[in-house]
Structures are given as structure tokens and as C-alpha cells.
Amino acid sequence: MQVTETLNEGLKRGYKMVLSAKELDDKVLAKLKEAQPEIEMKGFRKGKVPLPLLKKQFGARVLGEAMQEAVDGAMSKHFEDSGERPAAEPAVKMTNEDWKEGDDVEVEMSYEALPEIPELALDKIKLEKLVVKADDAAVDEALGNLASTAQDFKDRRKGSKAKDGDQVTFDFVGKVDGEAFEGGSAEDYPLVLGSNSFIPGYEEQLVGVKAGEEKDVTVSFPEDYQAEHLAGKEAVFSCTIKAVKEPVAAEINDELAQKFGAEDLEALKTQIRERLEMEYAGAARAIMKRGLLDALDKTVKFELPPTMVEMEAKQIAHQLWHEDNPDVHGHDHPEIEPTKEHTELAERRVKLGLVLAELGRVAEVQVSDAEMTQAVMEQARQYPGQEREFFEFVQSNPQMQQQLRAPIFEDKVVDHAFEQAKVTEKEISKDDLEKALEALEDE
Missing domain, CATH: 1.10.3120.10 (Trigger factor, C-terminal domain)
Structure with a gap:
């Protein structure tokens, strides 16, 4: 294949590649000869089908493969000989779009070459490595944060109102259209207000409740709720508050350490x-x-x-x-x-x-x-x-x-x-x- 340079500006490269009709025909015949021993055709023994007949039968199919292989081979040889590496996949297109069998194949290839990187003297580069030791104050701060994640709850003073972050223990029965529904009731359920464990709007209505109080919570299930028979419907939950507890950080001791696997x-x-x-x-x-x-x-x-x-x-x-x-x-x-x-x-x-x-x-x-x-x-x-x-x-x-x-x-x-x-x-x-x-x- 003949390759001619058409562009060489900075990193931009362009080449015209011409595959002669004879070269292409030779490649097609070579591929057919390679496949000939395995081909069977009516009237001929396996491997004995004449090449002209094979070319007539399979030539069009083999032609595209031969053309692609020739272009790929020319590109590979070009990069191997030039030592260049393309920055991205080269753009390749056939320029004689009215091509017909018997014509030369004309292809245009263009790309941007990767630049030559100057040799790097890494041993001349000076860097500073910052070193920080974890002091006792930092350890104690992290330990305190860890204890807060393992928080416990203790009863608030009698008559205290529940606040956001408190744990409310309560019984509830949920009803839609006056009928209790499956999964809508529980006893002694511990709920941390603000945890967003329940459907939107539920927990906010329990802020301010006291132990021993009864309260109805009215909410609507989201339109995309997983239980289709409840999606978008309004429900009323009759709640009986049994306890209101405030969060307290866990004590920092061996027991806490064991909770975390130490x-x-x-x-x-x-x-x-x-x-x-x-x-x-x-x-x-x-x-x-x-x-x-x-x-x-x-x-x-x-x-x-x-x-x-x-x-x-x-x-x-x-x-x-x-x-x-x-x-x-x-x-x-x-x-x-x-x-x-x-x-x-x-x-x-x-x-x-x-x-x-x-x-x-x-x-x-x-x-x-x-x-x-x-x-x-x-x-x-x-x-x-x-x-x-x-x-x-x-x-x-x-x-x-x-x-x-x-x-x-x-x-x-x-x-x-x-x-x-x-x-x-x-x-x-x-x-x-x-x-x-x-x-x-x-x-």
C-alpha cells in the first residue's frame, strides 16, 4: 500500500493511503486459497473447489475483510516505522466513495500525535512530607464522638415533653378509612424522633407528647409507597405514649470498647x-x-x-x-x-x-x-x-x-x-x- 504524507503541522498528521486494485485482488485470492481446503461445494470434493468459482461465490464477502486488513496493516506499519503514538483513535475514511471493484482504494487517515515528553529528572524535585501525630486530645475527641454514636436513652423527668432526638416508646394502631391495615400496628415500639424511620410527617407530630398521653397522628402515604393498596392514602394512627427518654452518651469504659470489638x-x-x-x-x-x-x-x-x-x-x-x-x-x-x-x-x-x-x-x-x-x-x-x-x-x-x-x-x-x-x-x-x-x- 502506498502511503503519502499530506499534513504535518505541529502534532497534526494526515496521510493518503492507496491500495491498488491488483494488491487488493491478490489479498482476496490469498484469503480464498487459505480457506480453500475447508470449503465444500456441490459437484466438488472438499478442498477441490476451483478458485475462480470461490471468488465468484465468496469474493464480495472476502473483499471487505481484505480491504480492512490492508488498511489496518498499513496503519500499524506506519506507527511502528514512525514511532509515533496517536493521541486518540485515528480518523480513517475512504475518499473515492464511487469505488467499484477493479478500482484502486483511496483512504485518508488523520490524527494528532502524542508529543515527545522531555526526560524527567525526578531526583531534582524537592517535596515536603507533612507528618502529624495523633495526640491525646485528638484521641479523646474521637473517643467522645464514638461514644455518642453508641448512645443510650434514659427516662426524662415525669411530665416532660418529647423533643427531637428523644426516644418515644409507644403502642399504635393505624387505620385507613376506619379499618386497621396489616403492618400498621405495634406495641412498645421504640422510635427516635427525627430518625425519619416512619413516613414523612409522622415523627414531627410526636414532638411534644408526654408519657401516658394518647394522640392521633394523621399522615398520607407517599404516592410511590411500596404497598400499592396504601399508596397516596390518608391514615390515622392512634398512639399511646408509654415512655419518653432523652439520649445520653455511652460511658467511656471497657464495656464501650468491647462494643466496638476491642x-x-x-x-x-x-x-x-x-x-x-x-x-x-x-x-x-x-x-x-x-x-x-x-x-x-x-x-x-x-x-x-x-x-x-x-x-x-x-x-x-x-x-x-x-x-x-x-x-x-x-x-x-x-x-x-x-x-x-x-x-x-x-x-x-x-x-x-x-x-x-x-x-x-x-x-x-x-x-x-x-x-x-x-x-x-x-x-x-x-x-x-x-x-x-x-x-x-x-x-x-x-x-x-x-x-x-x-x-x-x-x-x-x-x-x-x-x-x-x-x-x-x-x-x-x-x-x-x-x-x-x-x-x-x-x-
């Missing part, structure tokens, strides 16, 4: 301290990663594929528009034009994406099957009862696989860069770490 209080404190320091380390890593990306952005310069930047800018503009318009869930809205700020952010993202990809390629960073399986399992937990369907979806969806693989790859490349860079540790307080994290989020 041997004793000291063991629970150790677990909390370790968890806090893991959280601090995660925040510190995010800050150091930003430092790395900023350093790479400043030190490396090269031309960016225009189409990649344009697509990224449009995606950023679209995402931010939806964040500003949360009520619009679909894409039925005016076209959103990227601003200068969107384009500048897109340029940074594309640039750093290419840099990290090159770092990973040079360092031969790979995402293992075990790492991918772990990522899929973590995602599958978001769909309880549908884990198997999610696994099958990922297996059959290369785009989803890439979405799961990309952040793993990036994290491994970043870790590799950390190992090569000059890293100094700096111990700071929890408050200073939070300030640094806030500053990072505000940028």
Missing part, C-alpha cells in the same frame, strides 16, 4: 490513634501529591494535542455547569462553551496526564489483576445484592475497566515519583494540617 479501653484508644494517623497520612499525601504535580507542571514544557485540550475543557465546563445547576440531571440544556479558565485547567490536566503516563511507561508501572479485582470489589459493594451483575458489567465494558484502572495506575506512578524525589519530613499539628488541606481545596 479488648479494653486502652486497646480501643490504640486503634483510634492508628486510624487518626492513617487519616492524617492520607491528607498529607494529597498535599505532597499536589506539590509534585505543581513541580512537574512548572519544569516540563511541550506542545499539547489541541483536540485533547478542547475535549477536556468542554468536560470541565459541563461538569461545573451541572454543579451550579444541580436540579438539571439530564443533558437537555444549552451548549456550554468553555471559558479561558476552563481551557487553562484543561491544559494543566492534559499536560500532567501525559507526563504521568510517560513516567509510568518508562518505569514499567503495571496494574495487576489482583489490584483490578480489589477495585472492582470495592465498587461492587455500592450495589448490595447486585455484585455479580456489576462484575459481569465491568468484564464486558472496556471503558469501565479503564475508569477503574486509571486511578490505580496514577497512584502507583505518584508513589514511584515520591521514591525518586528528594523528600524532607516536617512534623506539624493537626490544626496546621487542616489549614493546609483547606488551602489545597480552595485553589
Whole structure:
């Protein structure tokens, strides 16, 4: 196949490829010869059908395959010989649309090449690793928060009115059109007001009740209520209040620790301290990663594929528009034009994406099957009862696989860069770490 360059401007490339009629015919005959031994046809023994007859019978079908294979082969050879890598799938189209058998095949291929990334001297990059130790005050604060989640309830003073957050123990009988319905009654039911455990409007009407009081609660079932015979209907619940209790935090002792699976209080404190320091380390890593990306952005310069930047800018503009318009869930809205700020952010993202990809390629960073399986399992937990369907979806969806693989790859490349860079540790307080994290989020 004859290949002629038609465009070479910056990263834009264009080529004209011509497959002569003879080349195409030779490929068709070669494919037919390859298949000939297995073909049977009435009047001929297996493998003895003459090629002219095979061509007449199957030539049209084989022609398209031969043409596609020739174009694919020419493209592969071009990229192998030139050493270029396309930024996206090349655009390929047949230019002689009035083609008929016996004519040459003329094809146009165009793409944007990935730029050459300058060699990166990671050992010249200086980074600061923030270190935060979990002090006793932080552990005690976390312990107190943990105790509040394991709260108990104690009886309020006799005659006290129930408040939001209190636990009301009561009997109730629900009726629709004066008739009690299945599942609408209970005795000694403990309900925490404000927990939204019951249908909308129910719990609010129990705020202010006292032990020993009787009260009718009138509510309407939602139109989409799961029990169709109750959906949209008004119901009256006759309630008898038996107790009103206020929430109290659980006592911080060995018994509390055992509720959370620890041997004793000291063991629970150790677990909390370790968890806090893991959280601090995660925040510190995010800050150091930003430092790395900023350093790479400043030190490396090269031309960016225009189409990649344009697509990224449009995606950023679209995402931010939806964040500003949360009520619009679909894409039925005016076209959103990227601003200068969107384009500048897109340029940074594309640039750093290419840099990290090159770092990973040079360092031969790979995402293992075990790492991918772990990522899929973590995602599958978001769909309880549908884990198997999610696994099958990922297996059959290369785009989803890439979405799961990309952040793993990036994290491994970043870790590799950390190992090569000059890293100094700096111990700071929890408050200073939070300030640094806030500053990072505000940028």
C-alpha cells in the first residue's frame, strides 16, 4: 500500500493511503486459497473447489475483510516505522466513495500525535512530607464522638415533653378509612424522633407528647409507597405514649470498647490513634501529591494535542455547569462553551496526564489483576445484592475497566515519583494540617 504524507503541522498528521486494485485482488485470492481446503461445494470434493468459482461465490464477502486488513496493516506499519503514538483513535475514511471493484482504494487517515515528553529528572524535585501525630486530645475527641454514636436513652423527668432526638416508646394502631391495615400496628415500639424511620410527617407530630398521653397522628402515604393498596392514602394512627427518654452518651469504659470489638479501653484508644494517623497520612499525601504535580507542571514544557485540550475543557465546563445547576440531571440544556479558565485547567490536566503516563511507561508501572479485582470489589459493594451483575458489567465494558484502572495506575506512578524525589519530613499539628488541606481545596 502506498502511503503519502499530506499534513504535518505541529502534532497534526494526515496521510493518503492507496491500495491498488491488483494488491487488493491478490489479498482476496490469498484469503480464498487459505480457506480453500475447508470449503465444500456441490459437484466438488472438499478442498477441490476451483478458485475462480470461490471468488465468484465468496469474493464480495472476502473483499471487505481484505480491504480492512490492508488498511489496518498499513496503519500499524506506519506507527511502528514512525514511532509515533496517536493521541486518540485515528480518523480513517475512504475518499473515492464511487469505488467499484477493479478500482484502486483511496483512504485518508488523520490524527494528532502524542508529543515527545522531555526526560524527567525526578531526583531534582524537592517535596515536603507533612507528618502529624495523633495526640491525646485528638484521641479523646474521637473517643467522645464514638461514644455518642453508641448512645443510650434514659427516662426524662415525669411530665416532660418529647423533643427531637428523644426516644418515644409507644403502642399504635393505624387505620385507613376506619379499618386497621396489616403492618400498621405495634406495641412498645421504640422510635427516635427525627430518625425519619416512619413516613414523612409522622415523627414531627410526636414532638411534644408526654408519657401516658394518647394522640392521633394523621399522615398520607407517599404516592410511590411500596404497598400499592396504601399508596397516596390518608391514615390515622392512634398512639399511646408509654415512655419518653432523652439520649445520653455511652460511658467511656471497657464495656464501650468491647462494643466496638476491642479488648479494653486502652486497646480501643490504640486503634483510634492508628486510624487518626492513617487519616492524617492520607491528607498529607494529597498535599505532597499536589506539590509534585505543581513541580512537574512548572519544569516540563511541550506542545499539547489541541483536540485533547478542547475535549477536556468542554468536560470541565459541563461538569461545573451541572454543579451550579444541580436540579438539571439530564443533558437537555444549552451548549456550554468553555471559558479561558476552563481551557487553562484543561491544559494543566492534559499536560500532567501525559507526563504521568510517560513516567509510568518508562518505569514499567503495571496494574495487576489482583489490584483490578480489589477495585472492582470495592465498587461492587455500592450495589448490595447486585455484585455479580456489576462484575459481569465491568468484564464486558472496556471503558469501565479503564475508569477503574486509571486511578490505580496514577497512584502507583505518584508513589514511584515520591521514591525518586528528594523528600524532607516536617512534623506539624493537626490544626496546621487542616489549614493546609483547606488551602489545597480552595485553589
